[in-house]
Amino acid sequence: MSLRPILLLNLIGLLLLLSWWQTLAPFWPALNAWVFHAFNQTLTADNLGWVNLVAALNTRTFDAISFLVMVAVLLLAVSRDQREGRLWHWFGVGFVMLFSAGVIALINNELPYGHPSPTLYFQSLGEPVNLTTQLVNFSTKDTAGNSFPGDHGMMLMVFAAFMMRFADRPCAILAAAMIPLFSLPRIIAGGHWLEDVFMGSLSISLLLLPWLLLTPLAPGAVAAIERLASRLDLPFSR
Template identity: 40%
Template sequence: MKNIYKIISLNILGLILLTTYYFTYRAGFWFNIDSAIFHFFNAPLSTNKVYLYLVAVTNYRLFDVIAFLAMALLYLHYFLKQSKQDRRRMIAIGFTMLLMAVLIKQYGRFIPISHESPSLYFDHVNRVSQLTNFGTKDASGDSFPGDHGMMLMIFAAFMARYFGLKAFLYSAGIVVIFSLPRIMAGAHWFTDVYVGSLSMVSIVLSWFLLTPASDWVIGKLTKLFSALLDRFKIESL
């Protein structure tokens, strides 16, 4: 298997992140990082109205649609460049992303780490929902790992695998931009995304995207979608 060293490296990375986190997420290395980042973003909420409402708006549930549109537009950019057959393959790739998102989310349930968001863990903090009238997400009873960040990272991983470095850099930018608001509001710890989500995506997706498994699944789905589209005479795809 030509990518075995990449797979092993990504699995080691994921296991190191999870192991170190397990022993230090309540006190020590990762907790110190999380605490510093949370208080850095939380303190200005009570003094800077522009910043407060920026955090409120970007954590409003409807804002998640913008994250989806950003991914969809990037995907559409590559989709429009493809031939008819390759467009059908891209439909299969998109469907495979969704399947892997469901599977990885289920895998996350087996990780023996569970904690509330920093906005609930610390006392006497600024809560965006209490300082504004927005129905914004600023807390979670179980924030590890970050589901929102995980979905974004899965998208980035697929873009890297099938569309190259440039596509990955664009999608990595989407990960950073749209995962940051949850961290700023205290709905997630920094490590919920950059330890929890990243470790699971690294471990699980490496065995799928860097082996023949992904091409096999996508190939089967491409044939299925092609047969359905031809049967219903959908010539535009």
């Protein structure tokens, strides 16, 4: 095991956090505000087709679709793996991934910092804000009392990281592409700041996931599940 890639990824994560320190690099507030206003000004009654699309992409139904796409990518990775006992190998990958995502979610909940979504923030300043919830007739989400870090983006990053570690390149690329595609709707609707995902979620991922995936920890846990299945002579085990 080499510590160099782990420390390099940790350094990138620390630099991202350092870029958030406004006394050193005050560009995040300006960039956040610019991105929010650029998208928010398009969410008007004159663009109801666009508004309905953005609102639909921020529903629980689309969250379920996102999850199904992740399952499809995972199944694609299984189908492309021709090794003996691959089903228990990938069951182990899925189990360790879900357990890791749960632990990271708990860590996120204990972070001492948080802030409201841009929609709530600019409303508190008395600025006019376009809300998709006021323009569509179905349940959607465009606000959050605490939007930092982006939990949806974090789960996408956990999935992509595991695919990069255990799947082949095409599946890893698909998983990585899902991060901007599926997290962008939250940013467009104003439920998250840009920094919530591409600074908060990303920096935490770069600090935690390398120690899980580039050490024997996660691979060892997956291998242990495979050995247990084999020892118990379970179907499809080696």
